[in-house]
Amino acid sequence: MAENLLINTGSKEEKYRDLLPQLHALVSTETDFIANLANVAAALKQTFGFFWAGFYIVKGDELVLGPFQGPIACTRIRIGRGVCGTAWKEARTLIVPDVEQFPGHIACSSDSKSEIVVPMIKQGEVIGVLDIDSDTLDSFDTVDARYLEEICTYIG
Numbered sequence: 001m002a003e004n005l006l007i008n009t010g011s012k013e014e015k016y017r018d019l020l021p022q023l024h025a026l027v028s029t030e031t032d033f034i035a036n037l038a039n040v041a042a043a044l045k046q047t048f049g050f051f052w053a054g055f056y057i058v059k060g061d062e063l064v065l066g067p068f069q070g071p072i073a074c075t076r077i078r079i080g081r082g083v084c085g086t087a088w089k090e091a092r093t094l095i096v097p098d099v100e101q102f103p104g105h106i107a108c109s110s111d112s113k114s115e116i117v118v119p120m121i122k123q124g125e126v127i128g129v130l131d132i133d134s135d136t137l138d139s140f141d142t143v144d145a146r147y148l149e150e151i152c153t154y155i156g
Contacts (some may be wrong), residue, residue, distance in 0.1 A: 007047050016147035019047050027154050036155050037128075038067035044132065044151075045069035051112060052133040056084050058126060063088060066128065074108040082106035087117035088126050093145045097138040109133070116140040118148045120156035127156060 008018040023043055027036040037055045044053040054068020056077060063077040063084055080089040082105055087094045096115045099105045112133040119126045130152055134140065 005043055013143050015047055024154050041067050041069045050132050051135040055128055057128040071109055083115050083117050084129050084131050087119050087129050091119050091126050093118045095140045111135045113137045114139045116144055118152050120152045122156045
């Protein structure tokens with residue numbers, strides 16, 4: 001098991017390329033879902049310095065806060081509410097350059113400025129979402145979406 005990440009200091013894409021095989025190796029040897037979510041959240045925070053990185057897990061008709069790195073967060077989110085609830089309902093990745101412009105945005109922290117949410121899908125059903133917030137506007141793009149979607153396949 002890896003005890004430390006080897007973090008590339010290059011471009012965002014180079015960081016993702018280096019991180020992916022390390023995460024895959026880490027989660028492929030662990031069967032506990034929560035442990036894997038915790039390590040992935042920590043690795044993303046450590047590698048990219050995101051303001052907030054974590055998971056919400058589907059429980060009934062709500063997303064319930066799971067492992068995360070960053071300031072305290074909303075505990076429960078209903079389907080279709082905010083960015084996380086919308087990504088869950090639509091089963092698709094959402095990139096939000098300015099959270100203030102997203103209809104129904106849930107402000108867990110007033111410091112959050114932009115966000116990306118990636119659904120975790122298992123056997124055709126969304127089982128949770130990966131939520132990453134930035135304290136700057138327009139922090140996420142298709143590079144993030146592509147690699148974060150791949151990471152979610154490892155843990156979904």
